[in-house]
Amino acid sequence: MRATKVRLLLKYSKCRVESFRRLSDTTQQRFPVNRGDFNRLNDGHRMYFQQLLGNNRILTEEDDLAKYNKDWFGFVKGSSQIVLKPKTTEEVSQILSFCNENRLAICPQGGNTDVVGASVPVFDEIVVSTELMNEIIDLDENSGVIVCQAGCVLENIDKKLEASGFMVPLDLGAKGSCHIGGNVSTNAGGLRLLRYGNLHGNVLGLEVVKANGEIMDCLSTLKKDNTGFHLKHLFIGSEGTLGFITKVSLQCPPRAKSINVAFLGLQNFDKVLKTFRKAKEDLCEILSAFEVMDFSTIEFSKDTLGITSPIGNYPFYLLIETSGSNSEHDADKLNKFLDTVLEKHLALNGTLATEPTKVNVSTNIHRCIQGGIN
Ligand SMILES: Cc1cc2nc3c(=O)[nH]c(=O)nc-3n(C[C@H](O)[C@H](O)[C@H](O)COP(=O)(O)OP(=O)(O)OC[C@H]3O[C@@H](n4cnc5c(N)ncnc54)[C@H](O)[C@@H]3O)c2cc1C
Structure with missing residues (x-):
């Protein structure tokens, strides 16, 4: 095709x-x-x-x-x-x-x-x-599985899920425009891949039309489905070369009640890697995003998007996001982590955002940078 x-x-x-x-x-x-x-x-x-x-x-x-x-x-x-x-x-x-x-x-x-x-x-x-294929077909409020047509905009699916306490497992700068069928076709990753994995794990089923018009119904909604071949994987990331995705069944996690973000400045890439290991050890189950930006990225964003680093100039920057269910517990954990990486001289400087508006500003920096650089 x-x-x-x-x-x-x-x-x-x-x-x-x-x-x-x-x-x-x-x-x-x-x-x-x-x-x-x-x-x-x-x-x-x-x-x-x-x-x-x-x-x-x-x-x-x-x-x-x-x-x-x-x-x-x-x-x-x-x-x-x-x-x-x-x-x-x-x-x-x-x-x-x-x-x-x-x-x-x-x-x-x-x-x-x-x-x-x-x-x-x-x-x-x-x-x-797929612009007009934008119907949400079903949401199972017990399992968090949503079934929708391929043309649903990612952000609209997320809004629908919000009312029931769920969220989409992927978050990217284009979420207000991209369609779930496009996300699946590109196996889009985004900010929260670290926590929720890629779409090969989150997509439970697909309905696909092959080039000859034949409709393939692989629209399972069962997470623990160990029957036969899972043909859906062929279409995830195949960019429309093997078939046209018409419906998607997606496993969605509970919506986080507390989200915190840390923005750090670091000396070199070796320290970025060490901080990554430390974040996985110390933040463990609440770590939801770990994104690296270098000096040129932030400089470029300053010129093109008017976005500046909130902590001064460093060779590398990290945006670390935690999401969980208890804001006090999560903020405490992230604070201790930040103290440790500063004490161990892994990071040279850092700031925390725990209020929702500040958290949004920080994650938006990253989303805007993705768009601006591209
Ligand atoms: C600001 C910005 C940030 C981004 N951030 C990320 C990111 O963090 N991570 C990431 O992985 N990607 C990112 N992307 C790119 C990302 O791949 C796309 O945004 C998104 O996944 C594509 O969805 P779409 O609906 O726009 O698909 P389109 O752009 O319309 O199509 C993408 C491909 O899929 C095919 N396709 C579309 N719909 C179907 C269908 N129903 N059946 C079969 N084939 C189909 C198209 O032919 C094309 O090959 C970003 C893009 C932008 C602009």
């Missing part, structure tokens, strides 16, 4: 970051890539899609297509002539089956926040967007 895209990604990895420029040229003008042997969209194809989805769920005007043809950072640009917005698995199945029979290439697209140009067409692939 997306062999061209895979080749382009390989090409990308060889590019130096400096060579990325915000150009008006399309990807095919900038890179020596060859279009596959696919048919071009014609009136007959357009008519089929109109009959299937109606006029309101098809975009063909250049202005409307622009945002689907360009990636988040404006580094790559495709020239798709049509965007399709199915609402149901059956519609996705019919689209893929038709495209397969008519040799039309497609590009699955979620929130289009991908940072390697994989979410936009390289040539004139048909964009199949």
Whole structure:
């Protein structure tokens, strides 16, 4: 389905970051890539899609297509002539089956926040967007398992979970725009991977449409499922190359009642590693994030985002987050940890944020930096 895209990604990895420029040229003008042997969209194809989805769920005007043809950072640009917005698995199945029979290439697209140009067409692939597949189907308040369509925005899932005392197990800078189907397709990690692991563990099941339109129902909601092969793993991180994810079943942890954040300045990377080991030993079950930034990262953020270090200049910085159920206990533990790393000269300076607003400011620094640097 997306062999061209895979080749382009390989090409990308060889590019130096400096060579990325915000150009008006399309990807095919900038890179020596060859279009596959696919048919071009014609009136007959357009008519089929109109009959299937109606006029309101098809975009063909250049202005409307622009945002689907360009990636988040404006580094790559495709020239798709049509965007399709199915609402149901059956519609996705019919689209893929038709495209397969008519040799039309497609590009699955979620929130289009991908940072390697994989979410936009390289040539004139048909964009199949999950924008309207945004229904939360079920939330089991005993197990914390949520089942939803692939186009649910990560932050909206989190808001839904909040009312029942749960949270999504992943948190990233793009959470207000990215879709859960896109997260699964990229095996997105994010800030809390250290605590909750990656999506191979948190995704309990998937519903997927294969390139020929066949619907695969692997939408298990059972955590301790030891039956047969777990085909879902093939689709986690496969970036739409093996199938189109339509539904996701996700195991969600209880929402933390207390979140604390420490921001530290360190002399060198060796001390970063030693502090990491110490954090795992001392903070143990409440450690939820451990993120490293170097001096250039913070300097760059100062210039581009107006974000400065709250503790002065150091070669390395750490953002350490704890989350638990007892604020007094957690703050006490983090305070003792901070005292120890300062006494042992692992860290040169540090500050704590225990009030929710300050915690948000600190973690937002990191989320903004992710976006700004990219
Ligand atoms: C500010 C910022 C911070 C980020 N932070 C992180 C981070 O901390 N960790 C991290 O891992 N990533 C991070 N990312 C990148 C991350 O991969 C994406 O944000 C997100 O996971 C992609 O979701 P999306 O819905 O935007 O997918 P898209 O960008 O639309 O698509 C991503 C890929 O998945 C495919 N795809 C999308 N939907 C489907 C589907 N339903 N079925 C099959 N294939 C599909 C697309 O074809 C494409 O190849 C960040 C991005 C930004 C902009």
